[in-house]
Amino acid sequence: MTKDLLLDTHALIWLINGDETLSIETRELVKNICKQNCLLVASISVWEMGMLQSKGKISLTYPLQHWIKKIDSLPYIKLIPLTADIAIESCSLPGDFHGDPADRMIVATARILNVPLMTRDKKIEGYGQKGYAEIVVC
Numbered sequence: 598m599t600k601d602l603l604l605d606t607h608a609l610i611w612l613i614n615g616d617e618t619l620s621i622e623t624r625e626l627v628k629n630i631c632k633q634n635c636l637l638v639a640s641i642s643v644w645e646m647g648m649l650q651s652k653g654k655i656s657l658t659y660p661l662q663h664w665i666k667k668i669d670s671l672p673y674i675k676l677i678p679l680t681a682d683i684a685i686e687s688c689s690l691p692g693d694f695h696g697d698p699a700d701r702m703i704v705a706t707a708r709i710l711n712v713p714l715m716t717r718d719k720k721i722e723g724y725g726q727k728g729y730a731e732i733v734v735c
Contacts, residue, residue, distance in 0.1 A: 605716035
């Protein structure tokens with residue numbers, strides 16, 4: 598793979614935390630991408646992490662603001678702002694896509710940027726299998 602890679606929210610958390618949930622192959626792929634390209638993070642993932650943290654579904658080792666500053670300082674990670682094009686795309690995704698706003702924005706970001714999305718979300722994987730998005734299963 599020779600282009601940038603968008604990380605789904607859970608993939609970002611696992612990667613930054615060094616979680617062994619990510620396979621050796623996935624970690625090697627990420628390492629190779631970082632040599633020449635960037636790992637992309639949709640800004641909606643910051644919102645999603647905040648919502649998950651406020652609901653007690655995830656626990657971060659330090660406050661979200663510090664966590665985001667840390668990833669934003671890494672030279673191989675780029676935060677992608679929510680643009681009007683991404684917002685519009687998220688409202689008109691082709692095929693049958695579920696209503697989760699964060700997932701819709703993340704998939705729309707991948708489609709607008711024409712980059713693969715790394716995820717383990719079964720619904721998004723299924724969407725990719727239909728040819729609507731390029732998916733890399735982590």
